[in-house]
Amino acid sequence: xxxxxxxxxxxxxxxxxxxxxxxxxxxxELFPLxxxxxxxxxxxxxxxxxxxxxxxxxxxxxxxxxxCAHCSRALLQERPSTESMQAVILGLTARLHTPEPxxxxxxxxxxxxxxxxxxxxxxxxxxxxxxxxxSMWDCTAAVARTCIAQQQGGATEPGPAPVPVEVRVxxxxxxxxxxxxxxxxxxxxxxxxxxxCRDLRAEDLPMRNTVALLQLLxxxxxxxxxxxxxxxxxxxxxxxxxxxxxxxxxxxLRLHYVHGDSRQPSVDGEDNFRYFLAQMGRFTxxxxxxxxxxxxxxxxxxxLSTLQSPLESLxxxxxxxxxxxxxxxxxxxxxxxxxxxxxxxxxxxxxxLAPFQGLLQASAATxxxxxxxxxxxxxxxxxxxLPILTRCASLRYLGLYGNPLSMAGLKELLxxxxxxxxxxxxxxxxxxxxxxxxxxxxxxxxxLEASINEEKFARVxxxxxxxxxxxxxxxxLWTTDIYGRLAADYxxx
Numbered sequence: 471x472x473x474x475x476x477x478x479x480x481x482x483x484x485x486x487x488x489x490x491x492x493x494x495x496x497x498x499e500l501f502p503l504x505x506x507x508x509x510x511x512x513x514x515x516x517x518x519x520x521x522x523x524x525x526x527x528x529x530x531x532x533x534x535x536x537x538c539a540h541c542s543r544a545l546l547q548e549r550p551s552t553e554s555m556q557a558v559i560l561g562l563t564a565r566l567h568t569p570e571p572x573x574x575x576x577x578x579x580x581x582x583x584x585x586x587x588x589x590x591x592x593x594x595x596x597x598x599x600x601x602x603x604x605s606m607w608d609c610t611a612a613v614a615r616t617c618i619a620q621q622q623g624g625a626t627e628p629g630p631a632p633v634p635v636e637v638r639v640x641x642x643x644x645x646x647x648x649x650x651x652x653x654x655x656x657x658x659x660x661x662x663x664x665x666x667c668r669d670l671r672a673e674d675l676p677m678r679n680t681v682a683l684l685q686l687l688x689x690x691x692x693x694x695x696x697x698x699x700x701x702x703x704x705x706x707x708x709x710x711x712x713x714x715x716x717x718x719x720x721x722x723l724r725l726h727y728v729h730g731d732s733r734q735p736s737v738d739g740e741d742n743f744r745y746f747l748a749q750m751g752r753f754t755x756x757x758x759x760x761x762x763x764x765x766x767x768x769x770x771x772x773x774l775s776t777l778q779s780p781l782e783s784l785x786x787x788x789x790x791x792x793x794x795x796x797x798x799x800x801x802x803x804x805x806x807x808x809x810x811x812x813x814x815x816x817x818x819x820x821x822x823l824a825p826f827q828g829l830l831q832a833s834a835a836t837x838x839x840x841x842x843x844x845x846x847x848x849x850x851x852x853x854x855x856l857p858i859l860t861r862c863a864s865l866r867y868l869g870l871y872g873n874p875l876s877m878a879g880l881k882e883l884l885x886x887x888x889x890x891x892x893x894x895x896x897x898x899x900x901x902x903x904x905x906x907x908x909x910x911x912x913x914x915x916x917x918l919e920a921s922i923n924e925e926k927f928a929r930v931x932x933x934x935x936x937x938x939x940x941x942x943x944x945x946x947l948w949t950t951d952i953y954g955r956l957a958a959d960y961x962x963x
Contacts, residue, residue: 476540479507486515498525505534510545514557521561521584522568530588549603550592559616562587566620566632566662588638589613590668606642606671613639614647614654617665621657634662638691640669648679655686669722671696677706684713693961694722694758701727704742711745715752722783722960723756728764743769751776758783758810758960770795771802780807783960787841788815796825805832809963814843814869819851819911827858834861838892839958844872844914849879856886865890869897871952874912877901877930884934884948888941895947901930 472480479500483489493516496504501520508517521529535545565584594606604612617637643651658665667687672680680697695714702710707728714723728746750773759781766773766789774781780803791813799805811833818826830837840862847855852875859868868887875883880898887893902908904922912920934948 471542473540476503476507479503479540480511483507483511483513483516486513489513489516490519493519493523501525502534503538503540505529506538506541506545509535509551509554509558510541510543512551512553514553517554517557518561518564521558521587522564524565524584527583527585528588529584529586532588532591546591546593548593549600549605550609552602552604552608555604555609555612558587558589559612562635562637562663563616563620566635568632583633584635585633586636586638590638590640592640594640594642606640607644607647610639610642610651611647613637613665614651617654617657617661617663618650620663621661632662634664636664636666638666638668640671641667642671642673643675643683644673645675645679648675648683652679652683652686655683666691668692669694669696671698672700674699677702677709680710681713684710687717689717690719692717692720694724695720696722696724696760698724698726704728704739704746708742708745711749715749718753719755720753721755722758722760723753724758724760724762724785726760726762726764728761728766743772747772747776751778754778757781758785760785760812761789762787762812764789766790766795767792768794771798774799774802774804777804780804782807782836783810783963784808785810785812785841786816787812787843791816791822793821793825796822796829800825800829800832805829807836808833809836810839810841810958810960811837812841813845814841815845815914817846818842819846819848823851823854827855830855830858830862834858834863836864837862838864838963839867840865841867841869842873843869843897843952844918846911846914847873847875848911849876849882852879853882856883860886860889863890864892866892867895867897867958868893869952871897871899871950872914872917873899874902874910874917875899877903877933880930880934881937884937885941888943893946895949897949897952900927900950904930 482492483504501524505517505520507513508520532546537544589609592604592606592609641651655665655667668691670683670687670692672683675683675697677700680700684695695717697710700706702725707725714720756777756779759777760783761773762785766786770786770791771794784799784804811829813826816822847870852870852873875898880901883896883898887896899917900922902912904926905912905917905920906923908920909916938944938946938948
């Protein structure tokens with residue numbers, strides 16, 4: 471349901487030229503709703519003029535495009551419209567090319583000129599987008615081109631220089647986009663349009679390019695660095711990490727393929743690892759650490775002991791963890807603060823099971839998100855863990871995909887998890903009952919690639935649904951779709 475104010479605002483915007491003429495006469499308090507409706511309905515002429523004449527110091531997508539009292543639609547949960555995004559950028563360009571009026575001639579609606587345009591928080595689901603929507607790559611490119619054009623073109627009207635605007639964005643960069651993004655960051659220095667990166671994600675970027683990009687970022691703005699598919703190794707990481715460590719307000723660090731396997735030590739490898747640990751000790755605000763696909767066997771204590779503050783999110787997927795790694799983590803200060811824990815790809819079925827249960831017990835009071843994909847957990851291990859798992863009273867998400875569980879094990883989990891009132895999503899595997907001729911114990915690769923009996927699985931889905939309905943939990947999603955729902959981002963927990 472929409473409020474009368476919302477419906478009236480939508481009606482006002484039907485005739486865009488008239489709406490633009492009326493903007494100086496409308497109360498400032500209507501501008502936030504005008505922006506949301508214009509963005510939603512692709513009223514690009516009005517949207518451009520709204521940005522051009524924005525009466526507040528801050529224009530924040532996260533504030534304006536969320537669910538509100540007038541409209542329950544949360545636009546931040548949808549891919550942004552290309553037309554609307556382009557209109558915002560054109561409005562910003564027009565704003566920068568218009569000199570600030572003097573105090574005696576300044577209209578009421580421009581009393582507080584725009585100082586910050588915050589475009590962070592847009593949906594980035596990593597899937598193929600509709601041609602009418604913008605991906606994060608597209609948004610990065612559009613903002614970068616605006617920065618370069620602003621520096622090259624300069625002001626087009628005489629008079630006082632425009633008041634600078636800080637544009638806060640989440641940047642995505644790869645080999646193809648690196649050159650013009652670097653140029654955009656260089657261009658924004660001393661420009662009326664100052665580009666400020668909140669979250670940086672660099673994919674498959676050479677080491678020297680990664681360093682060059684980090685050197686251009688504002689140390690006061692950056693909260694996350696995410697380096698993906700770079701296969702740095704310890705040698706490459708030892709070059710990059712001091713440039714990351716200068717960001718003292720960094721809250722999230724996501725690294726991958728950091729090889730520190732103590733079973734194959736080398737002098738250079740040990741030196742690089744010690745240097746990496748020393749740099750990690752410089753972070754004072756770090757709350758999330760992701761070290762996916764890094765060989766950390768027997769070294770988790772060295773890594774986590776260097777950190778100055780307890781982590782709230784720890785991702786250790788496919789890190790070949792040993793029982794002593796899990797025991798250390800359970801005893802460490804981090805365990806009692808963890809909101810998100812990802813142990814996917816670590817075998818928890820043998821000697822690691824008891825240490826894992828100890829870790830689960832230590833983090834039960836705070837844990838919101840638990841990912842255990844491909845951990846070789848069969849019915850026996852799951853049933854032994856259920857008494858501890860169900861003590862995680864605040865748990866919202868449980869990922870068990872790729873584990874050899876039967877229908878009987880899933881039903882036991884469904885029944886016992888009834889006490890977890892906050893649980894909203896369970897990503898479960900296809901039950902082993904639905905496969906034909908499955909070897910035992912089945913490797914994760916077999917569970918992921920082997921075909922299932924669709925008729926049997928349809929019956930399983932129907933039975934699970936009926937059990938949820940019977941227990942009054944129709945709102946809880948039980949699914950095998952690991953791609954349709956994104957794992958919760960730490961900052962959204």
